[in-house]
Amino acid sequence: MKKTITIVDYGSGNLLSAQQSFIKAAGSIGIDAEIQISNNPKKLELSTHVVLPGQGAFKTCMDGIQKIPGMEDELNQFVKIKQRPFFGICVGMQLLADSSEENGNHQGLGWIEGTIKKLPGADTKLPHMGWNSIKIVNKNSEIKPAENDYYFVHSYYFDCTNSDNVLAETKYAINFPSIVNKENVYGCQFHPEKSSNQGLNIIKDFINL
Amino acid sequence: MLKKRIIPCLDVKDGRVVKGINFIDLVDAGDPVEQAKFYSENGADEVCFLDISASLEERDTMLDVLKKTAEEVFIPLTVGGGIKSIKNIKDSLMAGADKVSINSAAIKNPDIIKNASEHFGNQCIVVAIDVKKIGSSWMVHSHGGTINTNIEAFGWLEKTQNLGAGEILLTSMDRDGTKLGFDIELLTKASKILDIPLIASGGVGKIDHFYEGAEKGQADALLAASVFHFNEISIMEVKEFLKTKNIAVRL
Numbered sequence: 001m002k003k004t005i006t007i008v009d010y011g012s013g014n015l016l017s018a019q020q021s022f023i024k025a026a027g028s029i030g031i032d033a034e035i036q037i038s039n040n041p042k043k044l045e046l047s048t049h050v051v052l053p054g055q056g057a058f059k060t061c062m063d064g065i066q067k068i069p070g071m072e073d074e075l076n077q078f079v080k081i082k083q084r085p086f087f088g089i090c091v092g093m094q095l096l097a098d099s100s101e102e103n104g105n106h107q108g109l110g111w112i113e114g115t116i117k118k119l120p121g122a123d124t125k126l127p128h129m130g131w132n133s134i135k136i137v138n139k140n141s142e143i144k145p146a147e148n149d150y151y152f153v154h155s156y157y158f159d160c161t162n163s164d165n166v167l168a169e170t171k172y173a174i175n176f177p178s179i180v181n182k183e184n185v186y187g188c189q190f191h192p193e194k195s196s197n198q199g200l201n202i203i204k205d206f207i208n209l
Numbered sequence: 210m211l212k213k214r215i216i217p218c219l220d221v222k223d224g225r226v227v228k229g230i231n232f233i234d235l236v237d238a239g240d241p242v243e244q245a246k247f248y249s250e251n252g253a254d255e256v257c258f259l260d261i262s263a264s265l266e267e268r269d270t271m272l273d274v275l276k277k278t279a280e281e282v283f284i285p286l287t288v289g290g291g292i293k294s295i296k297n298i299k300d301s302l303m304a305g306a307d308k309v310s311i312n313s314a315a316i317k318n319p320d321i322i323k324n325a326s327e328h329f330g331n332q333c334i335v336v337a338i339d340v341k342k343i344g345s346s347w348m349v350h351s352h353g354g355t356i357n358t359n360i361e362a363f364g365w366l367e368k369t370q371n372l373g374a375g376e377i378l379l380t381s382m383d384r385d386g387t388k389l390g391f392d393i394e395l396l397t398k399a400s401k402i403l404d405i406p407l408i409a410s411g412g413v414g415k416i417d418h419f420y421e422g423a424e425k426g427q428a429d430a431l432l433a434a435s436v437f438h439f440n441e442i443s444i445m446e447v448k449e450f451l452k453t454k455n456i457a458v459r460l
Contacts, residue, residue, distance in 0.1 A: 014302050014303070014305060014306065014307055014333075015303075016276065016279050016303065016304065016305045017279050017283075017286075017305050017307065020279050020280050020283075020305070021283055023280075024280075024283070055329065055330050055332065055333065056328075056329060056330030056332075057330065121404065125403075125404055125405060125406055125429065126404065126405070127331070127332050127375060127405070127406075128211065129332065129375070129376065129406050129429075130211050130212060130213075130214050130254070130406070130429065130430070131211070131212045131214065131254055131459040132210065132211045132212065133210065149212060149459040151284065151285060153332040154332070171210065172211060191285075193283060194283060194284055194285050194307060195283070195284075196249065196283055196284055197283075199283060200283060
């Protein structure tokens with residue numbers, strides 16, 4: 001069956017790289033997939049997979065989604081009612097949380113319980129920028145990432161309420177969740193689309209869902 | 210553990226890779242997309258394109274190079290050179306760049322750093338600073354190193370950091386193209402000031418220089434050009450060497 005993967009465009013940064021990485025990943029496993037970038041909520045209805053990228057501040061990103069009429073409803077429909085595979089990247093992953101403490105207190109999509117908090121920057125530089133390793137802490141997932149280095153750029157992290165939702169952890173000042181998963185919802189704090197072959201492998205696993 | 214990054218820098222003029230020795234003599238070294246792909250497959254942690262022509266008509270050529278690179282390269286890509294406005298930054302990011310480095314435009318109008326980092330997030334705003342030692346001070350130079358701005362380097366570092374720079378790319382013009390190694394004194398002083406990542410640039414000639422930059426200079430990332438382009442040293446050789454010295458690298 002042909003897959004239709006929608007990368008949600010809500011005015012956040014470099015979507016071309018994300019799109020190209022999904023095209024490359026689908027092609028390399030011989031899956032017929034249309035990878036589209038769209039800001040039209042109607043496109044979600046016909047999608048098999050949805051990807052939420054994200055760059056910049058939490059509130060700016062959340063506002064970006066809410067400014068598109070019907071987008072938040074369609075996202076909720078896709079994830080909660082249809083329960084189809086959903087993937088958040090970087091701030092797109094942080095938006096899955098209940099709320100964020102970045103520049104105030106802001107509400108998120110609330111699909112995975114927890115709060116976005118600032119990494120401690122006393123002894124380490126922020127943003128946490130560069131390649132860092134991950135440790136798998138929960139093997140019961142359809143996505144099987146390699147314990148390898150991935151590319152991170154962020155100053156805030158997802159403090160998950162329920163440790164069962166943490167698939168992998170990374171250490172930078174503290175141990176924080178680098179991959180989260182709850183049912184059909186997945187999120188990476190790092191950028192799989194910028195993490196060479198090991199990143200593309202995660203994207204392949206997601207496309208295969 | 211966070212790894213020290215090794216970044217090959219490709220100077221691009223009119224869609225072709227060149228590298229100047231002390232910013233002047235240019236030697237053609239190939240196609241930017243092919244080179245970026247080669248480096249990403251051979252251990253580079255990021256790739257940096259520096260558009261050294263940056264005339265208006267050639268800027269569009271660069272956007273085209275970025276788009277083609279984004280189709281084939283899946284590691285972070287930085288572009289700099291001739292970035293003058295928020296629109297230039299947006300065009301570069303939309304064409305597939307992950308970070309944009311600003312140099313002369315930030316000197317002319319420092320608020321561009323603030324506006325850009327508020328607009329796009331500080332993670333994608335790199336401030337590139339070219340410095341030359343004059344007497345006992347390092348002075349910031351603009352326009353490809355041709356104009357002494359009379360701005361003292363460390364004050365400028367602090368200011369750009371406060372304005373919202375996400376990362377600093379610090380080039381020693383005294384060392385650039387000389388192969389004498391990084392200016393360690395410069396890097397050490399800069400590291401003490403910065404809470405954001407520091408990319409060291411200018412002067413790499415042999416493998417020990419990478420170690421000095423990472424260990425003594427405390428740089429978070431090490432950028433080089435000609436030693437990589439002319440196959441004098443491979444990125445994997447650098448990383449294997451750093452690993453033997455207990456510097457964390459991605460292998």
